[in-house]
Amino acid sequence: MKKSILLTSLMGSLLCASVVANATGNVTNETKSERSILAANPAEAYAEITFDTLSYNFGEFPASSPSRSCVFNFTNTGSAPLVIHQALASCGCTVPSYSKEPVKPGQKGKIEVTYNGKGKFPGHFQKTITIRSNAKNEVVRLVVEGDMLDK
Numbered sequence: 001m002k003k004s005i006l007l008t009s010l011m012g013s014l015l016c017a018s019v020v021a022n023a024t025g026n027v028t029n030e031t032k033s034e035r036s037i038l039a040a041n042p043a044e045a046y047a048e049i050t051f052d053t054l055s056y057n058f059g060e061f062p063a064s065s066p067s068r069s070c071v072f073n074f075t076n077t078g079s080a081p082l083v084i085h086q087a088l089a090s091c092g093c094t095v096p097s098y099s100k101e102p103v104k105p106g107q108k109g110k111i112e113v114t115y116n117g118k119g120k121f122p123g124h125f126q127k128t129i130t131i132r133s134n135a136k137n138e139v140v141r142l143v144v145e146g147d148m149l150d151k
Contacts, residue, residue, distance in 0.1 A: 047105075048078035049135040051142070058115065058146030066117035071110050072142050076103045078135065086132040087111060093120060094127040094144065113144055122150040 056070040076082040081102035089096055095114045103109040113129055126145040132138060 045080040046078045047076055047080045047082035047135045049082055049133055049140060050075050050077045055143040060147045060149055062149050063122050063151050066148060069112060069114040071112050073108060073110050075108050076105050079105050082133060082135055084133045088130045090128040096129045115144055117148045122148045
């Protein structure tokens with residue numbers, strides 16, 4: 001009697017283990033299948049940022065009036081909304097500003113860059129602004145330069 005109870009319990013345990021493993025396997029296989037489909041067919045919708053120009057030259061300006069600003073215009077040439085995550089300048093004397101709102105496909109946006117050379121040495125300068133977004137081209141670098149003349 002004890003042997004039959006033990007055998008029945010063992011069979012029941014094996015059956016439960018088999019059902020659980022099979023159910024887990026199906027979920028895993030479905031997930032792998034979905035992943036392979038996504039990998040084989042990348043999303044058709046993507047954002048793409050296209051700037052009118054990637055550099056701006058302030059030219060020569062006097063140290064007595066050291067602040068200069070420019071605007072970099074861009075278009076979302078992709079098919080999904082474009083979101084700019086960051087705009088980082090290479091120096092604290094250069095400050096970029098941009099809208100946090102998504103730019104719809106086909107619409108235009110702008111990044112305003114202000115350079116303030118107050119207290120800086122006169123001469124040629126070149127500063128880089130790194131733009132990070134959800135675009136296909138995730139990182140874009142903009143450049144501002146100029147010549148601040150001595151008083």
